[in-house]
Amino acid sequence: MRLNEIVFNDAKPVEGYGPGFFRIGGEVIHGPLIVGPEGIRAWNGLEDLEPLLALRGQIDVLFVGTGADIDHLPETLTGPLDAVGIGVEAMASPAACRTYNVLLSEGRRIALALLPV
Structure with a gap:
C-alpha cells in the first residue's frame, strides 16, 4: 500500500480539538467558530x-459540528441556507473536523461551523 501526504495548499485544516477549543493552522481558538474560504472567524x-x-456563492456544502454528540439542526438554520444553495450536513464536531479535512484536501468548496466538544 502506498501512503501519500495530504496537501492543503493555502487552506487550513483542523489539526486538533479538545474541551472548548480547536487547533487550526497552528492556532488555538476557543469557542464556536467558522472555517471557510476567507479564513477563521x-x-x-x-x-x-x-x-x-455570507458564504453564498463561495461554498457548496457547510458541515456543522454540533459538539460532542450529533444533534438536529433547526429549520431556522437549514431553510435559509438551502434557499441560497448551500447544502448543510450536521454531525458531531469531531466527525465534522475529519470530514472537512478530507474534502478540503480534495479541493472541494466547503466550510465548517463548529460548536466545541
Whole structure:
C-alpha cells in the first residue's frame, strides 16, 4: 500500500480539538467558530445565521459540528441556507473536523461551523 501526504495548499485544516477549543493552522481558538474560504472567524452558534449566509456563492456544502454528540439542526438554520444553495450536513464536531479535512484536501468548496466538544 502506498501512503501519500495530504496537501492543503493555502487552506487550513483542523489539526486538533479538545474541551472548548480547536487547533487550526497552528492556532488555538476557543469557542464556536467558522472555517471557510476567507479564513477563521468567531461564531455565536446555531442562531447566528448571517456569517453562514455570507458564504453564498463561495461554498457548496457547510458541515456543522454540533459538539460532542450529533444533534438536529433547526429549520431556522437549514431553510435559509438551502434557499441560497448551500447544502448543510450536521454531525458531531469531531466527525465534522475529519470530514472537512478530507474534502478540503480534495479541493472541494466547503466550510465548517463548529460548536466545541
